[in-house]
Amino acid sequence: MVIDCERRGRRVEIVRTISELRAAIGTWRAAGETISLVPTMGALHAGHIALIGAALGTTDRVAVSIFVNPTQFAPNEDLARYPRDETGDIAKLAGAGAHLVWAPPVSEIYPDGFATRIVPGGAALPLEGVYRPDHFGGVATIVCKLLAAATPHVALFGEKDFQQLAVIRQMVRDLALPVAIQGVPTVREEDGLALSSRNAYLSDDERYVAPMLYKAICEVARGRDPHEAAEALITAGFTKVDYLEVRDAETLEPFEPASGRAGRVLAAAWLGKTRLIDNVAC
Ligand code: PAF
Numbered sequence: 224m225v226i227d228c229e230r231r232g233r234r235v236e237i238v239r240t241i242s243e244l245r246a247a248i249g250t251w252r253a254a255g256e257t258i259s260l261v262p263t264m265g266a267l268h269a270g271h272i273a274l275i276g277a278a279l280g281t282t283d284r285v286a287v288s289i290f291v292n293p294t295q296f297a298p299n300e301d302l303a304r305y306p307r308d309e310t311g312d313i314a315k316l317a318g319a320g321a322h323l324v325w326a327p328p329v330s331e332i333y334p335d336g337f338a339t340r341i342v343p344g345g346a347a348l349p350l351e352g353v354y355r356p357d358h359f360g361g362v363a364t365i366v367c368k369l370l371a372a373a374t375p376h377v378a379l380f381g382e383k384d385f386q387q388l389a390v391i392r393q394m395v396r397d398l399a400l401p402v403a404i405q406g407v408p409t410v411r412e413e414d415g416l417a418l419s420s421r422n423a424y425l426s427d428d429e430r431y432v433a434p435m436l437y438k439a440i441c442e443v444a445r446g447r448d449p450h451e452a453a454e455a456l457i458t459a460g461f462t463k464v465d466y467l468e469v470r471d472a473e474t475l476e477p478f479e480p481a482s483g484r485a486g487r488v489l490a491a492a493w494l495g496k497t498r499l500i501d502n503v504a505c
Contacts, residue, residue: 235317237324241372244325248286248373256283260375262366265289265326266306266420267315270410274379275319277407281377286323287316288369290332294340295361306423325373332368340364346389346475350489351500354465359390366391370402378402383409383417385487385502389475409501411437417501429494432460436501440488443469444505449488456492465491465498469505478505 238244251258259278263271278285289312296302309326316324340360347359370378380388388406395404410418415437416430425433439452453464469478472485480486489502 235313235321235324237313237326239325239327240331241327244286244323244372245374247323248375251284252374257377258282258284258286258373258375259377259379260369260373261285261287261321261379262369263287263289263312264291264305264420265312266308266423267312268410268418268420270381270383270418272315272319273410274381274407275316275321277405278377278379279320281379281405282375284322285320286325286373286375287321288373289324289326290365290369292332292361292365293329294333294364295358297355297357300355301421301424304424306420332365341367341394343390343394346386346393346473349470349475350466350468351386351491354491359387362387363390363394367394367398367400370395370400375402377405379405379407381409382406382502383419384500385472385489386475389473392473415441417499419499421497421499424497425494428460429497433494433499435459435461436490436492436499437503439467440490440501440503443467443488444503453490453492461492461494463493465493467492472504 236247238247248258259282261274261278275285289309291305291307293302313324341363343359343363351358380391382388392404395402414434416434435456439456443449443452449467449469453467456464467490469486469488470476471478472487478486486505487502488505491498491500
């Protein structure tokens with residue numbers, strides 16, 4: 224079923240199935256238009272809206288997928304409580320100027336008998352790969368399927384999930400997928416906290432402490448010892464630091480300062496039951 228939702232004069236088409244999506248995209252392609260896909264899991268915030276803005280500046284048409292992908296959550300993670308607000312998301316996307324929203328049910332993506340999974344190595348193995356061993360397999364599989372269904376010219380992802388972006392770039396390179404991957408800088412609150420749908424889990428006290436993560440990685444980017452910065456996070460009220468490290472910005476291998484390559488400071492740390500990740504260039 225195709226529904227039209229109009230808001231602030233913008234018309235956004237909402238589709239559920241791959242065949243509806245392909246029909247819409249096929250019409251645009253037949254007219255010679257270029258197409259972006261912005262994959263999301265919904266619960267949209269200003270970071271997602273920045274992705275739409277970048278996509279609108281890049282291609283003629285912008286399609287946005289909303290799909291909370293179960294295969295990238297471990298059984299002990301927050302799939303059941305992950306924030307969902309499809310009506311609110313669609314209104315935000317219409318306001319932002321997106322042309323099409325693809326919000327498939329789980330059965331459309333993982334029908335009975337679905338039995339294929341991409342297992343990424345390389346950039347997927349360290350950091351998040353250690354703490355969430357199956358996560359990037361789920362991400363790579365769903366992103367590959369979203370790209371195969373939508374056939375965009377460009378797909379955009381936030382640098383907030385920097386390792387995810389590296390894994391997707393690697394997959395697209397390795398599998399020669401015909402799409403350009405564009406990273407978009409992280410959007411932050413005034414106090415530096417990176418926008419994330421999971422910030423909604425933070426209590427007032429945790430929210431007060433949370434910007435320390437950004438402060439800590441910025442200090443490491445300026446030369447502070449990462450172990451010292453991790454200890455400072457615990458002193459500030461973080462419960463646990465999974466990692467705070469400087470890595471090669473492309474391969475995610477340990478950073479060699481003499482290599483002349485770009486480095487990236489990446490961190491994951493817990494505030495109570497909420498795990499925050501962030502990263503900056505160095
Ligand atoms: O970054 C996200 O929101 C998700 O990991 C993605 C890329 C939409 C895949 O489910």
